[in-house]
Amino acid sequence: MEFKETREEYSMEIKYATTEDITAIAAVEAECFPPAEAATEEEFIERVKYYGNYFWLMYEDRKLIAFVDGFVTDEPDLTDEMYEKAAMHNEDGAWQMIFGVNTIPECRKKGYAGQLIRCAIEQAKKEGRKGLVLTCKDKLLHYYENFGFVNEGVSKSVHGNVVWYQMRLTL
Secondary structure, three states: OOOEEEEOOOEEEEEEOOOHHHHHHHHHHOOOOOOOOOOHHHHHHHHHHHHHHEEEEEEEEEEEEEEOOEEOOOOOOOHHHHHHHHHHHHOOOOEEOOEEEEEEHHHHHOOOOHHHHHHHHHHHHHHHEEEEEEEHHHHHHHHHHHOOOEEEOOOOHHHHHHOOOEOOOOO
């Protein structure tokens, strides 16, 4: 996947993650989540190693402004263990998990995260997945419902000591 849109005033690119992106990914994550919830640079090194093609990164003028990431598994529910163990990725898995939807504060409410979520959905369809699963806080339930995700109630996840809701989009 390589998407580029170039205009005189700016250049926009969506791509998969490589090791060269890790520092930028960790910096965006740190801007978007409190420390108890944010993945570390070391965790992103492992994630990119195992599933770099399941990171959808949006760059504007060579600056990372947004990304979505998560691995593929046969497990139907998102668990806290998945955040910590990138090796659980199963290329042939049935479910695309979404671990993070990140947009730097100054670029929010412009549809960038939505574009990346649609990239993840399209890739899951092309790869024959059963669907996508994510967790979110209650204030974002309506946002993900716009993409067809259904609220399944409070998640088993207690990541960062927060109440999360599991949402599923069945394809």
